Amino acid sequence: MCRNIKTLFNFAPPATDEEIRASALQFVRKLSGFNQPSKANEAAFHGAIEEVTAVARKLLDSLVTSAEPRDRAVEAERARARAAERFGSS
Numbered sequence: 001m002c003r004n005i006k007t008l009f010n011f012a013p014p015a016t017d018e019e020i021r022a023s024a025l026q027f028v029r030k031l032s033g034f035n036q037p038s039k040a041n042e043a044a045f046h047g048a049i050e051e052v053t054a055v056a057r058k059l060l061d062s063l064v065t066s067a068e069p070r071d072r073a074v075e076a077e078r079a080r081a082r083a084a085e086r087f088g089s090s
Contacts, residue, residue, distance in 0.1 A: 005023045005026045005027065006019075006023070008020060008023065008056075008060055009060055009063050009065075010063075010065050010067060010069050010070055011069055011070050011071075011072055011075075012069035012070070012071060012072070013072070014060075015060060017053075017057070020053055020056050020057055020060070021049070021053045023056060024049050024050075024052035024053040024056055025049050027052055028045060028048045028049050028052060031048075032045060032048075
């Protein structure tokens, strides 16, 4: 469930609100054990996503580093190469 949570700090361009929310969604899904909550838990589930999104944005905005930002395209290519090595190319 949480395999889609990616590192979002120190990239050029910076993480978008959509990427942060997607990570928050995966985190809440993992914690709750729900992919989709029942009607009874829907408000709590969606409220948690919004709160985690806000806290994650605050965290990313407050972190500092002297390292050069990583390039998203380069990191994506490295991930594809690792996947091809692990699972074989299709």
